[in-house]
Amino acid sequence: MQQGGTEFRISGQAGSEGIAIGLAYVLNQSNRSVAPKKIKALQVRSHIKRFQKAKALFLEEIEELSKNLDKATREIFEAQKHIVSDVEIDDKVIRLIEKERFSVDFAVFETFGEFIERLRESGSEIFQQRIVDLENLRNRLIDLSCENGKQKKIPKKSILVVKDISPTDLVNFYEMGISALVMDKGGITSHASIIAQSLDIPCVVSAKNAVQHTSTGNHVIVDGNTGSVIVNPKTETSEQFKKRSRELTKQKKAILHGNEESITTDGFVFHLRANVEFTQELDLVKKNKAEGVGLLRTEALLYGGFEKRAEEAQIEFYSKILKETKGPVTVRLFDVGGDKLNIHNQDEDNPFLGWRGIRMLLDEREILETQLRSILKISGKYKGRVLILVPMITDVQEILEVKKVLNAVKNDLKVQQIAFDEHIRLGIMVEVPSVALLASQFAKEIDFFSIGTNDLTQYTLAVDRGNARICSLYQHTHPAVWQLIHQTVYAARNNKIPVAVCGELAGDIIGASVLVGMGMSELSMATHSIPKIKHHLSNNSQESFRQLAQKVLNSSSAEQVKAEFKALFSQ
Amino acid sequence: MIKKTVTIKNSTGLHARPSAALVKLAGSFKSDFYIHMYGYRVNGKSILGVMTLAAEQGAELLFEVSGPDEEEAMEAIVDLVDNNFGMSDE
Known part of the structure; x- marks a missing residue:
């Protein structure tokens, strides 16, 4: 390879992962100033x-x-x-x-x-x-x-070097085929980094004076993992990075394109599903090969005002989700209140312990009935795929009430001869300690449990994670939380009903390991976590997870849980 | 005209997204809405005005609402601020 000049390195910050090798295209947009001009x-x-x-x-x-x-x-x-x-x-x-x-x-x-x-x-x-x-x-x-809005054309595969760049320009240049971005300014949370990540191109930010030190046509290597830029690399350096880059691509492909099956090395089959709130997320659900939607949040329908709460709008939303995914879709009923939204704008001293979830829905029957009717109607078209999940249950009486309303709505539909899934499954969120403690009583009334680990952690440890002063006490791998989860799993098994998990714990490597170790096979998480969790679970044995789970149940702190994990899984 | 003092609680302050939410809500009311901070007075229906206040966490703002639906508007706006602009961490 032809090399010009001596090799040197510019260090910056890692904005977006990956390695790119190519020719620099330096775009030096000097600070613009416009002189005052008068017109007629x-x-x-x-x-x-x-x-x-x-x-x-x-x-x-x-x-x-x-x-x-x-x-x-x-x-x-x-x-x-x-x-x-x-x-x-x-x-x-x-x-x-x-x-x-x-x-x-x-x-x-x-x-x-x-x-x-x-x-x-x-x-x-x-x-x-x-x-x-x-x-x-x-x-x-x-x-x-001024009608000189035409974008500059730059050659494909170029490594774009700029002082800073607008989101629009970055996406435009990406569409022209740039392979990486180097930026003088910006930090790892700057717009450029976030967008580079979502476009999946390597990016180094805060690369001091990169624009000054490189010229268009220079050979450049961008290492978005360490945050460094190498200009005029020696042949050995290039070879070294090419090899690294090949390895990275291979790794990424294996993870992303699901060469891995959802099965542990000793044959335990698991299902990784996605937590979804907006239809715009569906592309990522597909890309990351989620097996269905383990938690469909519906609150966005409430924020959209009254039109969006209407039956037609709800059905349209559910139908889009069902059409573009495969596997089960668990629809959680409106979970508002607390930090989110109060319909009557009542001031509550303690919204997290207040009128929210099913407590609100049982008071606002019309909202509840409309939502149940919408879900039932769509279930007729997608039989067996739709599940109903009830949030913020704390008392057995509440689930009995919900069943009564559900049956009434079903009867109405029957009278009107509208099709629905007669065997639609009804489950509850386990997010309050009382449900975990009485799990065996609840299990008799429902078809499945779904453990919401975020709220369960918050209510168990009495920690508001939004409170900066104490948020370090919020530890979702705390042994107390594990005891409650264990108790729920035990009750579910005795009553032969499934139990799923849909909190951030499922998207955490340690969390997912222990959950599978306790025998849970259905984990729902933020879509982007799926590849890494799949990689980890499918490359270890359930037996090793089971050992971890046992140790965790005998632990006294989250630190100890971490240490046990390290002892078993760090090679 | 009614006035009320509020404190910004969320960690990013009145950043782009919270500003957008505030402006959008204020825009849905007929009443005029102004924000006072450190001697500045900006139009609360303008995202640039609100954003360039650079109100960080802990900043105290004085809201001024006047018009036919001022009561309702003030209540909704204060509610939004109190609920950290409807953004949850989940």
Whole structure:
């Protein structure tokens, strides 16, 4: 390979994993300044029009770009959309053009400048990061209003080296085929890092003066795992990284493309399902090969206002989820209250111990009945795939009530001759210690348990994880939590009903190991955790997990649980 | 016109997403909504105005709402802030 210059290394921070080897493309967008230009009265209208057109084009661009992206990236674009549509921006730009007769580019520059200045003055570290975003947004709007909005074309497989970059530009360049990103500025939580991760390209951020030290055409290696950039690599260095890169790709493929089966080395079959809240997550559910949806959160239907709570809207939502997934879909009834949303806006001193979950639903019968009817109706089309999960049960009486309502709704549907799954399974969340303690009583009334480990931990250890001062006490691998889980599993087994887990514990390597060790085979987790959990579970034996579970039940602290895990599983 | 002081509790402060949620809610009411902080007064229906307050965790803001639905608007807005902008960690 032809090499020019001597090898040197720029160190930065790891923004997104992976290794890329290729030619640099340096994009040095100097800080823009726009000189004040006055226009004639006759031009006012055309300049205002140009601004409005630029705005519309920008919104279109964003709409187009955010189509296939994950939630984190879409939210970034969503915020940009709000900013561009801001009333203050409109007012100011138009005033500057109309009253002061400034040209559109200066009007935009000046308007954003005021807000950027304010952020700069604030001196707040986290808000300083947003300056970059506003500057990028401003530049894009200026370009679009001056009709030089066309993107630069850059060669495929290039490694893009920039000072900083807007989310829109990054996605655009990705579509042109860049293979990695190196950025002078930004941190590991910057927009560029988040987007690079979701686009799955290596990225190094905070690479000091990378733009100065590299030129377009330089050979470059980007190591997104360690956060370093090697310019003009020696042949040996290149070979070394090529080998690393091949290994990484192989590993990743094995994990992602499910070469691994959901079975432990000694033949215990398990099922990894996804926790889902929005239909936009379905692509990831497919990509990560989730076997169905173990927890479908439905609260988003409530935030959307009354129209979205209506039966038709609910059915549309469930039907989309069922259509685009395989395997069971466990629909959790509205779990609102606590930190989320109070329908009557009542102040509660202790919302987590207040009117939420099934307590609210049993008072608000209409909401409960509408939801049950929607779920039953869709179950007719997908027989055997739909399960109903009741949140925040603390007392056996409550589940008896729910069954009464469910039967009434079923009878109505029968009278109306509307099809539904007669054998639809009804289960409850185990998220309050009282349910775990009385599990054998509950088990007689229901078809399955689903353990919600986040709330179970919170209620067992009396820790609000949102409280910064004590959140270190929130330990979902605490032995007390394990005792309750164990008790639930025991009761379930005696009553021959299944028990699943749908909290973050299932997506934690230690947690998943112990759960499988206790004999649980259905784990539902955040979609992105599935590959790593699958990799771990399928490369070890259930026997080793069983040994771990036994040790865990004899432990007295979360630290000890960790230590036991390390002793058994770190090679 | 009604006024009320609130404290920002969530760890990221009035960052992009919380700002967006606040502005969206405020925009659904007829009443005018202004926020005062450290001598600044910004339009609470403008995301740029709200964001550039750079209100971090612990910041005290004075909300000023005036218009036909001011009571209702203030209650909803204060509720949103108290509930950490509807964002849960789960």
